[in-house]
Amino acid sequence: MQSGRSQSVVGPIPERVQAFQPADSDTRGKHRILAELKRLEQEARFLEEELEQIERMEKASGACKEMLSNMETTPDPLLPM
Template sequence: MQSGSSESASPRTERVQSLSTPDTRGKHRIQAELKRLEQEARFLEEELEQLEKMEKASAASKEMLSKVESRPDPLLSV
């Protein structure tokens, strides 16, 4: 009878041990997701910096329009 009671205690011990051991696969997934989000945040910060350095669209459009208008169209006969 003691062997029966020791067997019933063993699964409990295993269950408690399995709950106390960390889930390394879950931890790895969380770390990978965190790393991906950090990379995305860095990418977006770099993109924002580039946008801040660019001229306003209207100023760039006016400059391009003046350059295009000053050159004759090579496909039209003069």
Template sequence: MQSDRSDSSGPITQRVHSLTTAATGDTRGKHRIQAELKRLEQETRFLEEELEQLDKMEKASAACKE
């Protein structure tokens, strides 16, 4: 299952934009933005791995027939 990642109006992009706007000129804000981005990237990787595992699983109805 592939998603269209070119959509720049997604919730992650909106969150990063709001963080960037709130932290303009603040070095602590820059660190918070980088930490939030890292957390979001880790969550994205985790969810992508979970989706891959789900794609490899049998359908529930096939397992119930057995």
């Protein structure tokens, strides 16, 4: 689900920027725009990877039940018996 969307969103952005460039050659402005696009693409990839990890994670209720059962079976060493 995420991979198809990332290819369609991330891929054509540099081409659109190159088509939008002004007639005069302002290389500093062009460099800034391309650097910002690269940063945004990296952030988008990071967020997509994070979403994929979240989708693969176990449900929270199952993890809470497991932790609760472990806590109930192991006595607290700081509390007197």
